[in-house]
Amino acid sequence: MQAALNTLYQTVVNLCYPPFCLSCRRSLEEGWLCRDCLESAVRIKAPFCQICSRPYTGEFGAPFSCPDCEDHPPAFDCVATRYQATGIVRDLIHRFKYSGEFHLRNLLVNWLEEALSDPRISAEPFDGLVPVPLHPTRIRERGYDQIAALVELLGKRAGIPVCLCLRRSRYTESQTRFSRKERLQNLQNAFELRKGSSVLGKRLLLVDDVLTTGSTLDECARVLQSHGAQSVRAITVARR
Ligand SMILES: [Zn+2]
Ligand SMILES: [Zn+2]
Known part of the structure; x- marks a missing residue:
């Protein structure tokens, strides 16, 4: 038996x-x-921008920020990510997002955990994980909210509360073909604080799957900051 x-x-x-x-x-x-x-899987190695993690080649004696972050400082303190969204990493994220292969979240959360151990993130504790919200229409198309699913598992593994405090108020077009300026325009007022949520004085960690220009995280961080969040940092599975 x-x-x-x-x-x-x-x-x-x-x-x-x-x-x-x-x-x-x-x-x-x-x-x-x-x-x-x-x-x-292509890892992002130093030297990289201390704010947006964009890798550079050459010798940099001290931590530095890239020209983009210098010219347009984002509303988040930094975004940590350990992988380039190419090859196998891009394929697996793609399968998770578009082919309904939900079990892949176990692996993708491993990669988020690696970002979580980045010294810029682990240096100071935070009060909650905030998934970048999808529009309900997008969730219906995909069958599930893949970011929320990643964050739920990450929160369980790391023992950090999940804070579903943001909502997507506007359906935005897919951003892939847009320039940085067009992305920011496309995202304006796309996110808002969920009714009844409070982020006042909280240290928050935004989570997304892929970092492209950072404009989505920037816009989310702006909303959280404008409602009194103490600090906003971010992690993603990979960056383009
Ligand atoms: Zn940068
Ligand atoms: Zn293999």
């Missing part, structure tokens, strides 16, 4: 945690990706 239960348990575990690489399907002993796939 016990042996049968163990087998059943293992079957259920294998269904939930498939013992093969999520990218190349090679069978695995443990984890989500085989060593080759894991090593093919």
Whole structure:
């Protein structure tokens, strides 16, 4: 009886945690990706901008901020991210977002945890994780709110409360083809504080999947700051 239960348990575990690489399907002993796939994920290495994490080449003696962040300081203190959104990282995020492969969130949350351990983020505690909200229409199209799903699991693993204090008040066009200026215009008044929420005096961490120009995080941080948040930092799974 016990042996049968163990087998059943293992079957259920294998269904939930498939013992093969999520990218190349090679069978695995443990984890989500085989060593080759894991090593093919492009990490962001120093030197990078202390505010937006854009990597640079060359020698920089001290922490620096890039010309973009100097000219247009964002409303968030910094955004930490450990991977470039290319190759396997882009593919897995894409599958999670558009192909309904919900189980991929386990791996994507590992990558968010790596961003969480960035010294700029871990230096000071925060009071809540804030997912960048999707518009209800987008959630219906995709079947679930993928950012909220990532943040829920991250909050559970890290023991940090999730603060669903933002809502998307306007349906915005997909931003991919827009310039920085067009993105900011497109996002103006796209977010607002949810009725009944208070962020006064709170240290918050915004979470998104991919950092592109930073204008979405900037706009969300602006709303949180305007309602009295003490500080706003951010993490993403990857950056373009
Ligand atoms: Zn693999
Ligand atoms: Zn920068």
